[in-house]
Amino acid sequence: MTSALPAHPADLAVACGAALDDLRTRTPLVQCLTNEVTTNLVANALLAVGASPAMASVPGEAEELAGAAGAVLVNLGTPGPDQRASMGATVAAASGAGVPWVLDPVAVGVLAVRTRLAGHLLAERPAVVRGNASEVRALAGFVSAGRGVDARDDVEAAADAADALARLTGGAVAVSGPVDLVSDARGQVRLAVGDPLLTAVTGAGCALGGLVAAFTAVAPARTAAVAATTALGLAAERAARGARGPASFQVGLVDELYRLTPADLAARVGTAQQVGVPA
Amino acid sequence: MTSALPAHPADLAVACGAALDDLRTRTPLVQCLTNEVTTNLVANALLAVGASPAMASVPGEAEELAGAAGAVLVNLGTPGPDQRASMGATVAAASGAGVPWVLDPVAVGVLAVRTRLAGHLLAERPAVVRGNASEVRALAGFVSAGRGVDARDDVEAAADAADALARLTGGAVAVSGPVDLVSDARGQVRLAVGDPLLTAVTGAGCALGGLVAAFTAVAPARTAAVAATTALGLAAERAARGARGPASFQVGLVDELYRLTPADLAARVGTAQQVGVPA
Amino acid sequence: MTSALPAHPADLAVACGAALDDLRTRTPLVQCLTNEVTTNLVANALLAVGASPAMASVPGEAEELAGAAGAVLVNLGTPGPDQRASMGATVAAASGAGVPWVLDPVAVGVLAVRTRLAGHLLAERPAVVRGNASEVRALAGFVSAGRGVDARDDVEAAADAADALARLTGGAVAVSGPVDLVSDARGQVRLAVGDPLLTAVTGAGCALGGLVAAFTAVAPARTAAVAATTALGLAAERAARGARGPASFQVGLVDELYRLTPADLAARVGTAQQVGVPA
Numbered sequence: 106m107t108s109a110l111p112a113h114p115a116d117l118a119v120a121c122g123a124a125l126d127d128l129r130t131r132t133p134l135v136q137c138l139t140n141e142v143t144t145n146l147v148a149n150a151l152l153a154v155g156a157s158p159a160m161a162s163v164p165g166e167a168e169e170l171a172g173a174a175g176a177v178l179v180n181l182g183t184p185g186p187d188q189r190a191s192m193g194a195t196v197a198a199a200s201g202a203g204v205p206w207v208l209d210p211v212a213v214g215v216l217a218v219r220t221r222l223a224g225h226l227l228a229e230r231p232a233v234v235r236g237n238a239s240e241v242r243a244l245a246g247f248v249s250a251g252r253g254v255d256a257r258d259d260v261e262a263a264a265d266a267a268d269a270l271a272r273l274t275g276g277a278v279a280v281s282g283p284v285d286l287v288s289d290a291r292g293q294v295r296l297a298v299g300d301p302l303l304t305a306v307t308g309a310g311c312a313l314g315g316l317v318a319a320f321t322a323v324a325p326a327r328t329a330a331v332a333a334t335t336a337l338g339l340a341a342e343r344a345a346r347g348a349r350g351p352a353s354f355q356v357g358l359v360d361e362l363y364r365l366t367p368a369d370l371a372a373r374v375g376t377a378q379q380v381g382v383p384a
Numbered sequence: 385m386t387s388a389l390p391a392h393p394a395d396l397a398v399a400c401g402a403a404l405d406d407l408r409t410r411t412p413l414v415q416c417l418t419n420e421v422t423t424n425l426v427a428n429a430l431l432a433v434g435a436s437p438a439m440a441s442v443p444g445e446a447e448e449l450a451g452a453a454g455a456v457l458v459n460l461g462t463p464g465p466d467q468r469a470s471m472g473a474t475v476a477a478a479s480g481a482g483v484p485w486v487l488d489p490v491a492v493g494v495l496a497v498r499t500r501l502a503g504h505l506l507a508e509r510p511a512v513v514r515g516n517a518s519e520v521r522a523l524a525g526f527v528s529a530g531r532g533v534d535a536r537d538d539v540e541a542a543a544d545a546a547d548a549l550a551r552l553t554g555g556a557v558a559v560s561g562p563v564d565l566v567s568d569a570r571g572q573v574r575l576a577v578g579d580p581l582l583t584a585v586t587g588a589g590c591a592l593g594g595l596v597a598a599f600t601a602v603a604p605a606r607t608a609a610v611a612a613t614t615a616l617g618l619a620a621e622r623a624a625r626g627a628r629g630p631a632s633f634q635v636g637l638v639d640e641l642y643r644l645t646p647a648d649l650a651a652r653v654g655t656a657q658q659v660g661v662p663a
Numbered sequence: 664m665t666s667a668l669p670a671h672p673a674d675l676a677v678a679c680g681a682a683l684d685d686l687r688t689r690t691p692l693v694q695c696l697t698n699e700v701t702t703n704l705v706a707n708a709l710l711a712v713g714a715s716p717a718m719a720s721v722p723g724e725a726e727e728l729a730g731a732a733g734a735v736l737v738n739l740g741t742p743g744p745d746q747r748a749s750m751g752a753t754v755a756a757a758s759g760a761g762v763p764w765v766l767d768p769v770a771v772g773v774l775a776v777r778t779r780l781a782g783h784l785l786a787e788r789p790a791v792v793r794g795n796a797s798e799v800r801a802l803a804g805f806v807s808a809g810r811g812v813d814a815r816d817d818v819e820a821a822a823d824a825a826d827a828l829a830r831l832t833g834g835a836v837a838v839s840g841p842v843d844l845v846s847d848a849r850g851q852v853r854l855a856v857g858d859p860l861l862t863a864v865t866g867a868g869c870a871l872g873g874l875v876a877a878f879t880a881v882a883p884a885r886t887a888a889v890a891a892t893t894a895l896g897l898a899a900e901r902a903a904r905g906a907r908g909p910a911s912f913q914v915g916l917v918d919e920l921y922r923l924t925p926a927d928l929a930a931r932v933g934t935a936q937q938v939g940v941p942a
Binding site: 141144145148149152153158159160161162163164165166169170187355356357358359360361362363364 | 699700701703704740741742743744770774775776777863864865866906907908909910911913914
């Protein structure tokens with residue numbers, strides 16, 4: 106997790122391509138405590154990039170798997186009592202074993218139960234926080250106009266919050282939106298990639314959280330966040346071409362993740378990067 | 385909920401088209417306590433017509449969202465202990481805030497736990513009850529030959545039950561079948577719309593319940609029931625044309641809901657209506 | 664369950680075709696206590712072959728349905744507290760009523776909670792155990808290198824375990840892999856059928872468990888295991904032809920199950936059978 110990060114955009118692109126190659130070769134186990142609405146899509150997205158998903162959220166099993174996994178995803182989308190009971194122990198087991206974990210703070214700032222829960226979990230320092238602007242602002246303690254899983258806030262309005270959160274965790278923070286932002290101690294990366302149909306499919310954000318977790322099993326936090334964001338965005342661009350609507354788009358999205366090559370990914374990371382703030 | 389309802393078939397068609405237009409413009413939050421088997425399809429169907437789905441069924445969160453939502457769906461398909469604990473409070477919060485709610489009494493009359501639960505919930509007067517003939521008859525206290533989620537009873541055999549139930553709740557009752565029936569205090573509307581493949585997809589009925597809820601956020605109960613039934617039915621007719629089987633049909637169903645225009649919907653409501661009992 | 668089994672490969676093929684015909688005619692209720700990640704796919708696969716799925720896992724309802732069902736599926740993929748509480752009572756109700764039940768021991772041998780649970784459930788003698796090689800070996804008490812839902816062990820390495828397990832239960836054991844194995848008291852059947860894309864879709868194994876359960880409602884255990892395995896495998900072969908990746912493959916898989924005829928199935932059972940151990 107602490108290896109040197111590429112400083113140059115081209116290096117980042119190469120690192121992302123290499124990470125996808127590693128993912129397909131090493132097929133790491135990714136243990137997911139995730140949203141019940143979208144578990145199936147998350148699992149299929151993970152399989153499509155080469156990871157081996159485990160969706161064990163039962164207390165006693167969740168933490169058992171976390172220590173042996175390559176990475177762990179904690180998505181707060183449907184934090185029922187059993188899952189809440191598993192989350193603390195799972196994150197602690199991951200941290201204790203040096204396994205990177207990713208926090209997807211769905212609807213944090215809107216609903217009280219999960220907002221408190223997210224605050225507690227942050228103490229275990231997720232490798233990556235992946236959310237929309239409202240969620241990242243709420244998690245960083247800023248005021249938000251969010252109303253659940255929608256991304257009402259503009260990504261740029263969450264840039265400072267992302268930086269603050271990254272300083273707090275020591276990891277990376279990925280803010281999803283029309284232009285995605287990844288922040289860590291070394292600065293910000295902006296990625297112009299994706300398709301508006303991603304917002305018409307339930308679970309596209311959850312799938313991204315899962316992909317980020319998969320990439321943390323084989324790459325440093327910032328590389329993982331950039332690789333996952335670009336992989337999903339590029340697959341979305343390709344899927345949108347043949348789609349008649351959101352359901353055929355979703356089918357295409359998983360198919361295109363499966364067909365994605367390391368060279369494709371590296372090339373798109375190269376073109377997606379925007380050094381400054383977009384106009 | 386109590387605004388004047390269109391009396392003439394053509395007025396109803398116009399009102400349904402306007403409701404879809406409102407839905408896409410206002411994107412109301414629809415809070416769903418729903419069947420775990422079909423949550424994903426329900427959420428995607430809601431997104432496709434313009435609503436903003438929230439699937440928060442955790443006690444403490446469910447009722448928090450209900451009061452702020454445009455409408456609430458309660459589907460009894462998988463009434464686990466946590467969900468049951470949320471349902472009463474959620475429905476009470478919706479009623480207290482004047483938020484319309486829809487009851488989908490899956491398998492009521494077949495299984496004892498949910499039949500008792502449905503009886504309790506009815507006291508909070510759902511804007512619309514959406515079920516198959518067996519479920520509506522069971523809910524109205526008639527004998528039923530149902531065996532779960534199948535629609536064994538004929539829709540016409542549930543017409544009196546639908547009327548009785550509508551009198552009890554003061555809202556509308558939608559009975560799904562080859563010809564759909566919507567009953568409220570002003571009488572019955574029959575709609576010849578849809579495709580047999582709807583019965584080959586798990587969750588088509590649940591998706592309809594969700595769509596009815598979405599339309600109650602922007603229209604009176606009867607208009608909402610007619611608009612949702614016709615929207616799903618028309619999307620099904622279009623999806624069936626290109627389908628090789630039930631899974632490609634389901635993909636097409638959501639795509640066609642997404643592509644549906646207010647003018648399409650109004651026109652099909654106009655042709656779908658049957659004034660008398662079909663031969 | 665105890666009717667004479669076909670001894671000749673051609674008889675088995677005919678019996679499998681007849682079983683699919685029965686399934687479509689009788690549409691038996693199949694009560695499923697199953698994996699929350701894949702419930703939707705299992706339900707749609709069951710509908711596609713003509714069965715009537717019920718996914719009632721709530722304590723009090725699960726056992727109520729089991730006694731009235733044509734068959735019961737117990738899949739250990741996500742054994743939360745509620746589901747665990749239902750499983751013992753459901754299996755007991757099925758056994759008491761003479762209803763065949765199928766055990767899918769997902770990740771048994773890897774995770775402690777479900778491994779203990781599987782041991783207890785075995786005492787109620789499932790008609791069929793359906794798993795991958797790791798799971799079957801673990802359930803039979805052999806050492807396994809499994810790490811969850813992956814099939815790391817070779818099917819042939821589980822052949823003795825399958826025989827031992829079949830002797831213990833008095834039923835059949837189906838081991839899924841590149842070549843599938845079905846064992847019961849009369850010996851082993853090997854089936855060369857399927858497509859590698861089945862391993863790229865979450866829930867393909869769960870769907871097979873569901874199909875095996877559906878066939879036990881209309882056929883003896885060995886016929887059911889062979890018919891279900893071949894039905895899914897043949898549908899996979901056909902779906903793979905038109906697929907761009909795993910998601911379009913999954914859509915095609917359910918479509919092809921729906922289109923499968925008894926004659927198709929009988930013919931493929933005939934060609935899939937391998938009498939000896941494959942080279």
